[in-house]
Amino acid sequence: MSEERTYKFGIVGCGVIAPWHAEAIARTEGAELVAVCDIDRARAEALAEKYGVTEVYTDYEKMMEREDLDIVNICVYSGRHAEVGIAAAQAGKHILCEKPIDITLERIDALIKAADEAGVKLGVIFQRRTSPHSCVVKEAIAQGKLGHLILCDTYLKYHRSHEYYASAGWRGTWELDGGGCLMNQGVHGIDLLQWLVGVPVTSVFGRTGTLARNIEVEDTAVAVLTFRNGALGVIEGTTSLVAPGLPTRHDLHGERGTIVLTDKGIERWDVEGEEGQIPQVEAETVGGTADPRAIGMRGHILQVQDMVAAVRENRDPMVPGREARKAVEIILAIYRSAQTGEVVTLPLK
Numbered sequence: 001m002s003e004e005r006t007y008k009f010g011i012v013g014c015g016v017i018a019p020w021h022a023e024a025i026a027r028t029e030g031a032e033l034v035a036v037c038d039i040d041r042a043r044a045e046a047l048a049e050k051y052g053v054t055e056v057y058t059d060y061e062k063m064m065e066r067e068d069l070d071i072v073n074i075c076v077y078s079g080r081h082a083e084v085g086i087a088a089a090q091a092g093k094h095i096l097c098e099k100p101i102d103i104t105l106e107r108i109d110a111l112i113k114a115a116d117e118a119g120v121k122l123g124v125i126f127q128r129r130t131s132p133h134s135c136v137v138k139e140a141i142a143q144g145k146l147g148h149l150i151l152c153d154t155y156l157k158y159h160r161s162h163e164y165y166a167s168a169g170w171r172g173t174w175e176l177d178g179g180g181c182l183m184n185q186g187v188h189g190i191d192l193l194q195w196l197v198g199v200p201v202t203s204v205f206g207r208t209g210t211l212a213r214n215i216e217v218e219d220t221a222v223a224v225l226t227f228r229n230g231a232l233g234v235i236e237g238t239t240s241l242v243a244p245g246l247p248t249r250h251d252l253h254g255e256r257g258t259i260v261l262t263d264k265g266i267e268r269w270d271v272e273g274e275e276g277q278i279p280q281v282e283a284e285t286v287g288g289t290a291d292p293r294a295i296g297m298r299g300h301i302l303q304v305q306d307m308v309a310a311v312r313e314n315r316d317p318m319v320p321g322r323e324a325r326k327a328v329e330i331i332l333a334i335y336r337s338a339q340t341g342e343v344v345t346l347p348l349k
């Protein structure tokens with residue numbers, strides 16, 4: 001029966017994050033990793049050996065010529081996601097892309113268009129959206145439990161060492177990382193904030209600095225936000241804290257309640273009629289502010305499972321390309337504001 005077929009996956013980019021994808025595929029029913037690709041053959045071979053993959057490629061276009069390949073996981077540098085994704089779409093492969101979807105709106109739009117035209121699914125990893133804690137908060141806000149939202153903030157204070165930035169030539173560059181503490185690390189929390197609030201950001205005022213790391217992009221940033229529903233908010237992001245950094249935090253205040261969500265879970269639930277009754281949900285702690293390799297596996301597994309289900313059921317994946325574009329647009333608006341000294345309105349022109 002076609003519903004029960006196994007979907008064949010290929011990974012492009014076999015660096016730090018690739019094992020999360022390989023492991024998630026291994027733990028997903030109806031998914032099989034059949035090919036891996038890296039311009040550095042030794043990296044591809046190491047991943048292939050660990051997961052019993054026989055096909056190793058150094059050219060992703062060659063890999064995509066495989067007719068039996070269904071889904072391509074994109075784990076290359078952020079500034080190369082669209083390039084690989086467009087090739088995958090044109091080869092008729094579904095796409096599961098690491099965050100950020102890419103680093104310019106032009107390339108993101110080209111990728112979304114290519115996927116639409118080819119009729120393939122385009123999903124993007126934002127594993128924090130899969131956390132049961134995040135889902136409970138999202139549901140509460142959507143149900144209006146906080147009433148009119150007033151102030152919605154996110155604090156994204158990471159530690160990334162000099163060694164981290166030196167560990168690969170693309171890190172901390174405009175061309176391939178697309179930014180620093182906001183575009184690489186902060187994009188997770190900025191996506192979560194705008195998803196939880198549930199309405200678009202309409203204007204930003206930002207300031208950025210490179211204050212403590214020897215990189216060309218920002219290691220520290222602040223921004224003032226206005227949401228379409230009138231709520232205000234701030235973003236504070238950095239990768240310059242001394243180790244271990246701080247757990248990321250989202251403070252959500254409405255006229256009828258306050259919820260504080262951190263990497264450790266829901267820390268405050270001051271909701272009218274439910275004061276102090278923090279919803280009890282089982283979830284792993286979200287990690288990563290101290291060490292990029294300290295993130296849990298659960299989110300990637302859920303997103304790979306969701307991808308298989310999306311293809312089977314012919315529906316959008318959990319985080320489609322258009323959704324993933326939103327956080328990048330907010331970040332690019334903050335960069336523009338920081339550069340011009342002016343308030344920048346969204347959508348960006």
Ligand SMILES: NC(=O)c1ccc[n+]([C@@H]2O[C@H](COP(=O)([O-])OP(=O)(O)OC[C@H]3O[C@@H](n4cnc5c(N)ncnc54)[C@H](O)[C@@H]3O)[C@@H](O)[C@H]2O)c1
Pocket residue numbers: 012013014015016017018037038039040043058060075076077078079080098099100125127168184292295
């Ligand atoms: N979801 C998360 O929490 C998370 C965590 C870490 C990284 N990421 C994202 O994953 C992506 C990769 O990050 P990383 O830390 O694994 O980087 P990395 O440098 O460790 O790995 C990238 C790999 O891609 C390979 N590569 C580059 N261009 C290629 C090409 N054209 N064809 C084939 N291989 C190519 C490189 O040789 C390298 O091995 C980034 O976009 C990053 O933002 C996401």
